[in-house]
Amino acid sequence: MGRQGRGSLKGRKRGMGLAAGAVAAAAASTSFFSMGSATVSHSVPEWQTFLFHDAALELSAFDESPLTSAIDLLTEAGFDGGSIASELVARGVPGVSFVMDEMPAEPSEKQAAERFCLAQAIYYEARNQPVTGRLAVADVVLNRADDHRFPSTICGVVFQGVGKDYACQFSFACDGSMDKPREAKAWEQAEKLADLVYRGFRPAVTGFATFYHADYVDPSWSRRYDETQVIGDHIFYRLPDSIELAAADLGMAAAS
Template identity: 30%
Template sequence: MLATFTQVADAQSTHSIQKGETLSSIGDQYSIPAAAIKRSNNLSSEHLIAGETLTIPAVVSQNEKELLARLVHAEAKGESYAGKVAVATVVLNRVDSDLFPDSVNDVVYERSASGHYAFSPVLDGSISNTADSESTRAVEEALQFRGQGQNSLYFYNPETATSKWVSTREQTIVIGNHVFAK
């Protein structure tokens, strides 16, 4: 049944907590890190109450992993491995946020109200380039630690960014040439 769920899940789903379940066991059931479930539900502890409902973050399909790796490769080429993981994490944070679409595909190809793509590789076509193995590994690591970290929703290079708005966001971390913010 898990394989079927993974193949068809594009958006968040819900789970009714059964007696004896833990965040870890529920995470294993859906192939989602427990930390991601905890974050999606704004839980401050590991304590669960039978009968309550949890939101389960969207499962990331193999095709979406490949798309995300291509985005990471294009956006973070020349950056450190940590920078690549952070770029992938921003996309996953957006998928898990109520402010953005609910799938990697929809986040990557999202357009602003003015019609611009959120990520420049979509506009310039470099999103179609094959990802390198480091970018693929970075995506896998970001998925393993999904729900942890600084909750960054944005990243930009202050040397090349054309939007002044992004620099008004709360900075969370700087890695290489990228500033990450929420």
């Protein structure tokens, strides 16, 4: 999902990869959303499963990108695709098919850089986490890139705050971690996952989270946000209005 292609396809990509899981951690309260001239009242899980997913499927028809099995994608990349797909479904991520962009044999300099930055985030932040935990970190990066409150590129998100005292959003960008030799196998896996995620494999494993922290710390900011998932050693959070922003991305809006 390179930013070059992500601009016009952002809503569609979010739809296929994220839409039905947008409120995976929400309570079963009633929400009102309007699509076109119709206003529909549904419990959050019903809205999550039906309205949002249907809107995403409609948007997915904008081009002829193929639907690809997540199990096949992961297996071809050397992972246990069946087990990972089962865990994703158990975590509330519906379906295992995703729209994929074909990566050019020779990606542009910008595409290559964005994919590399995503691999760095996966490796340095989550190489010791389960595969779903590594996918979750990648999801947070892309959720931020899709949110106007953060930089609009993957590299911009990953290296936000570099050069400013205590301002790095991802600690590895400032604490010297990148100066150490990489673990070859973990880096190879990070690159493979980054490639899949960059091209459209974006399971909604975090519920639109834009923040996370290790479970052995208790930052004060976490009490201001909505907790969405606990995966491996990480606890994930989203801003309170993330669901409305995601709905707007798919042409839906909260009704007054």
